[in-house]
Amino acid sequence: MATPCLTTTRGSLNLTKRHLRGDYTDGEERLNLKSLPGLDKVKSLFKSKITPDTLMKWDKKNKSPDYAFKKFNLHKAEDKLFDNPDFLVWVAYTRAVRSNPEDAMLTTLKSKYEDDVLASMLIQAKNVKKTKDIATSLQRAQLNTWLRNNKSSQDVFKILRVRGSAGDSANRLLWKQYIREQNELRKANNA
Template sequence: MLRLKGKSADEAFVLLKLDKAGDDLLRSPKFSAWVSYMTSILKKHTKMAIVKKLNTRYGDDTLARMLEAAKRDPGTTEIATKLQVAQMRDWLRGGKSFDDVLVLLKLDDGVDKVLANPALDTLGVYINQFNKYNPGKQTNTIDRLTVQYGDEALAKMLEAAKKVPSTEKLAKELQVAQFTRWLSAGEKPAKIWKMLKMEKATWMKNPDADVWRGYLAFYKLHK
């Protein structure tokens, strides 16, 4: 740490050759040294200052991707989680809308790509921070995806994703959230039938019938 004495945050970053670390930044032992140095010179609001520095260097979208990946590594999950929360707060303070966030996280690229995108977890962190600081405007992941893609497209995607092992668990969780949303809005199974453009003569052969059957069972169980 002595060789960093008197150096700015940026100078220390370069001196530690962290500018060469790329996507492995958080895995570098020298990153911990830089964080410790930042803590020693700033005393408070360290995580936010670190995020601002990294945002400037990498950009919001790249940093978000790096932090989400680092959260999945046991060796970096703690610091990555803390910095991710700080980044989400920075986005909120900067006035980023949900539309902005979806674009940054590439969650606007098509409903069929949503569940395979690790950034869906990042969106969840942003939503948690939004709800924390906006108690009168509570929202959730299914609300935001519905605004982006609509009930019908989202329902069909979730039903299809339930049949894929890698997305089955998440798809089931989100489908329950969607059904709960419909129930809270007073939507009856007949309306979902109409939304899915079901026909009495052909509905049993309609691949979307599973969505309707699922909601009908959910409706009967919870109504």
Template sequence: MNSVIKALQLQKVGDALLDSAQLTALIKYLKLFNEANPTKKTTLVATLTAHYGNQGLAKIIEAGQQVPKTARMANRLQTEQVQLWMGQGKTPEQVFGLLKLNKFWPLSWISSDLFNRPGLATWVKYLDDFNDANPDKKTTLISILSSRYSDKALANMLIQANKAQSTSSIAKRIQAEQTQLWLKHGKKPEDIFTMLQLEKAGDTLFENPLFSAWIKYADDFRLLYDTDLATMSTLISHYSDEAVAKMITKAHGNPKTKNIAERLESELQRDWLFTKQSTYDVFIMMNLDRTLDKVLENPLFSVWYNYGLYVNKMNLGGKWNPAELLTRLCGGDQQLSDVLIAATKVPSTRKMAVELQKWQMTRWLEKRVEPKRVHSLLGVEGAADDVSLLLYSKYVEGYDKLMGILARNAR
């Protein structure tokens, strides 16, 4: 057989074997050989394994699966390769070694090139087929890998593997199995957070697939161990409140991360309320006081505003009105009115500006500010649009109604 292999010059074909005339010739030869030698029958995969080795053949097969022209032949060979090992009674651990996946880097405790090695996909398929054929001997990817790599090393490998499309699906599966193992061992969410290096992700944290996996892990941990550990407490131990708020506002604009943004904003609000942060505290925490003249253009303004609405919703006594704080910080009614009027002229801030003007009018009604003064504050005279006039008309209506009620009560 060696003389035939040599004559076919398979060594010169290399990874292009599956699309070569040499392979076609070898298949024809093996058919004739088996017919002539029924007691010495061999298979294509056994012949190729003898020439290329288990890992070498796996490399050729996996490369061929990515090419439509050779995918059918590659899948056939992979099935035969798996059946060969199964017939030999090989365990998944043994096949891991046959494919040379157990060869470590000098610093394998830090990381490994496992996910870049040919044969990994073949090994995963073998493990699945082995489990199907041997339900009483079932094993998992993570049980084999965790016996060879530390949690940190495996986490580093998964971080890199998740970044590449070719390895992300296997990485996600191993990661899911790893999560179940961590839960079984009671590993705390904050320890997993740093192990996955999520504290280094920066403003792209919410887009990181490992972050979504960590969120799920934290949720599962909380349910399994009945603790009040929250994801937010871990986040703000590594990122400032302002940094987390910026991530949330950025994530709101991405359909893929919008749901997680809504959830984490709610958690951030609860955390602030639990730690007794006032709306003033949060305003300063977000550094909104640094650009009061254009404060509505700051994306974090909506985070502060939503927190105020949340405070009102919790009904803790005392009604929050954003106009109270803004008036004080801006230096008075007129100064805030000027800021809001200017903001109504900017498309991106117009809606919020009008909303705040309504809050402002509520405050004025409570203080019984006369319509004449409000007319001046809203800049109704000479206004370029009818928004100010409409707001003023509503104020007059509300003011007259209030005065009527007070007059009747005074009788």
């Protein structure tokens, strides 16, 4: 029997199907979960959680990442989005249903957050082990969007709220990276 299963790979979640054994062996022991004290309290924590089966149904119905974002109530997470455990499930769903998931995720996030807020959230999320990879990918997508939209280095300077004249803050380093990439793009276009 095939059953949906969420697995973790390098900080991201993957929706897969597992095949469970249908026969029983004499050595297996059973535990009646209903007899555990406090089970009702624990079960109530999971009532609002979206199951892998639900994700598969959404996929069959071609539900968008934006739809899933709302169903996970991630729009209510505000600046704590990357701390929400459902965020990585949403990332896995988006990766499963979109051919260019980072752009799809960025589109959803840009509809919820201003560029400066999102840039700040991504910089912070890159410092957390479980969100570093996805934050790095989304930051790359954000930089590429700015480059495609011909944002000036001054615009990006303001978006990133780079302060002062010295130092290597994360914002300043990202701004410098943008300038380098912008210059490389100009050179390539002029060649």
